[in-house]
Amino acid sequence: xxxxxxxxxxxxxxxxxxxxxxxxxxxxxxxxxxxxxxxxxxxxxxxxxxxxxxxxxxxxxxxxxxxxxxxxxxxxxxxxxxxxxxxxxxxxxxxxxxxxxxxxxxxxxxxxxxxxxxxxxxxxxxxxxxxxxxxxxxxxxxxxxxxxxxxxxxxxxxxxxxxxxxxxxxxxxxxxxxxxxxxxxxxxxxxxxxxxxxxxxxxxxxxxxxxxxxxxxxxxxxxxxxxxxxxxxxxxxxxxxxxxxxxxxxxxxxxxxxxxxxxxxxxxxxxxxxxxxxxxxxxxxxxxxxxxxxxxxxxxxxxxxxxxxxxxxx
Amino acid sequence: xxxxxxxxxxxxxxxxxxxxxxxxxxxxxxxxxxxxxxxxxxxxxxxxxxxxxxxxxxxxxxxxxxxxxxxxxxxxxxxxxxxxxxxxxxxxxxxxxxxxxxxxxxxxxxxxxxxxxxxxxxxxxxxxxxxxxxxxxxxxxxxxxxxxxxxxxxxxxxxxxxxxxxxxxxxxxxxxxxxxxxxxxxxxxxxxxxxxxxxxxxxxxxxxxxxxxxxxxxxxxxxxxxxxxxxxxxxxxxxxxxxxxxxxxxxxxxx
Numbered sequence: 001x002x003x004x005x006x007x008x009x010x011x012x013x014x015x016x017x018x019x020x021x022x023x024x025x026x027x028x029x030x031x032x033x034x035x036x037x038x039x040x041x042x043x044x045x046x047x048x049x050x051x052x053x054x055x056x057x058x059x060x061x062x063x064x065x066x067x068x069x070x071x072x073x074x075x076x077x078x079x080x081x082x083x084x085x086x087x088x089x090x091x092x093x094x095x096x097x098x099x100x101x102x103x104x105x106x107x108x109x110x111x112x113x114x115x116x117x118x119x120x121x122x123x124x125x126x127x128x129x130x131x132x133x134x135x136x137x138x139x140x141x142x143x144x145x146x147x148x149x150x151x152x153x154x155x156x157x158x159x160x161x162x163x164x165x166x167x168x169x170x171x172x173x174x175x176x177x178x179x180x181x182x183x184x185x186x187x188x189x190x191x192x193x194x195x196x197x198x199x200x201x202x203x204x205x206x207x208x209x210x211x212x213x214x215x216x217x218x219x220x221x222x223x224x225x226x227x228x229x230x231x232x233x234x235x236x237x238x239x240x241x242x243x244x245x246x247x248x249x250x251x252x253x254x255x256x257x258x259x260x261x262x263x264x265x266x267x268x269x270x271x272x273x274x275x276x277x278x279x280x281x282x283x284x285x286x287x288x289x290x291x292x293x294x295x296x297x298x299x300x301x302x303x304x305x306x307x308x309x310x311x312x313x314x
Numbered sequence: 315x316x317x318x319x320x321x322x323x324x325x326x327x328x329x330x331x332x333x334x335x336x337x338x339x340x341x342x343x344x345x346x347x348x349x350x351x352x353x354x355x356x357x358x359x360x361x362x363x364x365x366x367x368x369x370x371x372x373x374x375x376x377x378x379x380x381x382x383x384x385x386x387x388x389x390x391x392x393x394x395x396x397x398x399x400x401x402x403x404x405x406x407x408x409x410x411x412x413x414x415x416x417x418x419x420x421x422x423x424x425x426x427x428x429x430x431x432x433x434x435x436x437x438x439x440x441x442x443x444x445x446x447x448x449x450x451x452x453x454x455x456x457x458x459x460x461x462x463x464x465x466x467x468x469x470x471x472x473x474x475x476x477x478x479x480x481x482x483x484x485x486x487x488x489x490x491x492x493x494x495x496x497x498x499x500x501x502x503x504x505x506x507x508x509x510x511x512x513x514x515x516x517x518x519x520x521x522x523x524x525x526x527x528x529x530x531x532x533x534x535x536x537x538x539x540x541x542x543x544x545x546x547x548x549x550x551x552x553x554x555x556x557x558x559x560x561x562x563x564x565x566x567x568x569x
Contacts, residue, residue, distance in 0.1 A: 015569070052410040055569045088403035092332050098407075104324025105411035107317025113324075149407070283325035 003032045003066035005112055005157050005188035006051065010060035012045060013212075018044040022212035023060070028190060030156075031067070033183045035199040035220075036192040037299055044192045044213070045085065048159055052082050060108035064157060078106060080153030083146045084193075089134040094120060094146055096130040099152045106153040113152075118150040123178060140171045147299060151182070153277045158182055159190045164198060196299060200224075208299060223298045229267025231274060232292040234259040236284035243281055247273045259287075267292065322412045328549055329395060329425030331532025340391075340429065340438060344383045351379055351407045352444045355501060366392055366503050367534040370427050372445045376438070377528035378500025381436045381520070385466040385495070388430030390487060393412050397477045400566060409568070415561040419471060423554065426467030427460070433460055433533060455530025462523045463545045468553035475566035494520045504536045522546060 006028040013021040020043050028034045036044050044163050049055035050062055051069055062069045064076040090098045092276040099112070099117035110114065124144040131139060137145060156263055160179065164172040180202065183189050189307065193199055199206050200220045208215040208223075214221065214259045228251055242260065249270045250261040260278075264270040271311045317321075333340040356372035363371040399405030402422050408418060412508025439446050449455060473486050513519050522542040529535035561567065 011509075049569070053405060054409060056564055074412040074414060077410055080410070084406070084408055086403060088406050090399075090404040091402065092335075093328075097331075102407055103325055103327050104327075105408055105413055106321045107412065109315060109320055131428070153411075188450055206477075235349065294538060 002030055003063070005032065006030060006034075006046070006190065007063045007066075008050075008060065009062075011047070011050065011057055011062055012059040012123035013043075013050065013055060013057050020212050021050070021057070021060075024209075024212060024214055026207060026214055026217070028188060030188055031183075031186055032188045033180075033202055033204045034191065035195070035203035035206035036190060036209060037199055037206055038192075038215075042209040044209055045161055047209075048082065048161055048190070048192070051076070051159065052080055053077060064262060078153075079156040080149035080159060081153055081157070083150040083161065083163055085165060087142055087146065088135070089142075089149070091133060091135055093133070094131045095126075095137070095148075096136055098134065099149055099273070102149050102204075103152045108153070116154070121307040122151045123151060124148045125174065140167055143167050145177070147178065155187065157190065158190045162194060163191070164193070164195060171204050172198075175195065180209050199232060216221070224292060226265070226298060228263050228265055229270075231262045231267050231271050231277065232256070232259050232289045232291065233262065233285050234287040235278070236286055237258075239283070243278065243283070245274060245277045247277055285294065317394060317412075318414070318417060319497050321411070322417045325413070325418065325421035327420065329391075330428065332395065333391060333425075333429050339388070341433065344387065344433050345436055345440055346383055348379055348383065348440045348456055349443075351375070352441060353520060354550060357445055367532070369448075369534070370445060370530050372441070373448065373532055374503075374528075375501055376441045376445070377497070377531045378498070378524045379441075380434045380437050380459075380531075381462065381524050381527050382492075382495045382500060383433045384430040384463050385523070386491060387433040387519075388463040389425045389466040389470040389473065390483070391429045392426035392467045393477065393483050393486065394470075394472035395426075396422060396471060396474025397480070397483060397565060400474070401480075405567065412453055415558060419468075419554065419557045421466060422471055423467040423557065426470055427463035429464030430466065432440045434463075449530070451483075451530045451539075452529075452531030454543070456545055458523065458526035458539075458546075461543065461550055462527075465500060465546060467549040467551055468557050471522065472553070472560065475560050494518055495524075497534075498524050500524055519546075519549070 004027045006026065008024050008026045011021045011024040017060055024043065024047060038044050050057050051064060052074055053069065053198070067076040093101070096117050096271060099120055103113035103116050104110070118127070123129050123171045124147050126141050126144050126148070127140060131198045133140065134145065135305050147163060164175055167175070179189060191203065203220060205217060205219050206223065207217045238255065238259070242255050245253060245262070247270060249265040250262055251265070254261050262274055270288060275288065278285055352372065355375055360371035388544040396405065438447055473483065477483055497515065498518050499515060504515055504521070507515060522537055522545065525535045525537045526539050526542045529539045
């Protein structure tokens with residue numbers, strides 16, 4: 001049986017009064033493009049750092065391709081390439097040497113390490129900056145370099161902690177292309193992001209985390225289907241008050257400037273019954289528009305509490 | 315070459331390149347400092363002191379200055395590289411790799427010991443400008459230099475893991491190491507001390523290091539070199555074991 005790329009069970013980590021990971025259960029299959037969503041402080045980075053050895057768990061187990069991240073840490077880490085959110089790059093050396101060193105730490109000989117470093121810089125499009133130190137790169141190039149460093153060991157599991165934070169649209173699309181090519185070639189991707197659009201567009205499945213726990217795991221489409229869609233109906237004669245409709249799944253009905261707005265779970269499935277009910281009550285429907293719930297709305301619904309969510313839609 | 319050796323040698327190479335490419339920060343200071351020591355203590359004052367233990371004062375202080383440079387630089391190298399890597403988080407590139415904890419410790423300590431030995435040779439080179447440099451017991455000289463630079467590379471690892479600010483590094487080097495060395499019989503013979511202070515001096519581990527290297531260079535010692543070497547070797551093994559356990563626990567490295 002094929003081992004999952006990541007398997008976490010009962011994972012716990014506490015910092016003082018803060019329970020960063022609270023019995024986290026999560027499985028990521030090999031070859032998946034898996035998204036990890038959650039507000040700040042949800043435990044995403046703590047989880048990632050547990051996998052790569054920068055955080056020691058208090059309880060539970062975490063495995064990478066069947067290797068325990070603490071007992072078999074060498075085997076587990078050899079399979080992981082990580083691009084962290086913060087820039088943690090050796091400032092003493094030109095970037096090509098930083099990549100050679102990283103490859104060497106993974107046991108790759110000098111000649112091959114050089115070739116891999118060159119390939120990685122070409123892949124992310126900063127080959128001409130190879131003899132430059134990290135501090136002298138632009139912000140976008142720094143982001144590209146961190147990805148190159150994650151790629152240089154040819155990992156089976158690529159962990160990207162907000163790889164496109166603060167980059168322009170063009171670079172974001174470039175990075176998406178690179179990551180997608182890696183995934184198409186069989187690399188498992190674990191992506192954390194605050195850009196919901198990124199998760200919708202790239203991920204096979206997403207997990208929504210909050211308070212150190214997994215709230216839900218599903219495909220982006222499944223999650224969106226669980227959200228409340230809005231069905232806007234333009235009637236031939238608009239009633240003075242919103243009619244009462246006896247259709248399962250409806251959560252709200254109101255009259256708006258655009259027409260009759262019906263909020264319902266699974267808009268596509270509910271719309272025909274709504275039309276039949278309206279016609280049965282003597283209304284004529286001239287037009288109908290289904291506005292699907294966005295993943296962002298579902299995310300906010302699932303993680304809503306007293307915290308600020310400004311960053312979610314950043 | 316197997317993967318373990320490649321990993322170890324990559325980190326050693328990285329560490330060596332770091333200090334070799336910055337000679338103005340790493341090798342020039344001990345050259346200038348020791349040239350000043352030799353000028354003042356050896357030539358100007360030494361000419362008035364005469365011989366100690368049958369050699370010129372300059373030849374007498376040279377082993378102590380070699381020890382001072384060797385342990386300062388091996389300690390400074392390990393503590394700085396680890397603390398700076400923690401400070402800027404780039405040590406994570408090593409920590410998240412499949413290198414074993416044992417290899418990481420061995421690489422940091424080896425490179426630091428090498429820097430201490432290179433500094434020793436540079437100090438001897440400066441000494442040659444002022445006087446002849448005898449080597450009475452080369453095996454002891456090499457053995458003592460290897461052990462003390464490894465020991466202080468290992469202590470530097472602990473310092474680098476413990477430090478939470480750059481000030482800590484200064485405190486360790488200036489307020490702990492240097493006073494111990496200066497009161498470690500670098501510039502004087504234990505024989506000139508009153509009995510009480512001579513006995514107090516024997517509690518200072520630097521005395522054993524200075525006397526060991528002095529035995530290797532001029533063949534004179536006030537302490538049995540074999541005992542010194544055995545105690546220092548034992549201490550080094552203990553310190554390296556502590557280094558390994560700290561890395562394994564992730565002290566200062568992981569949350």
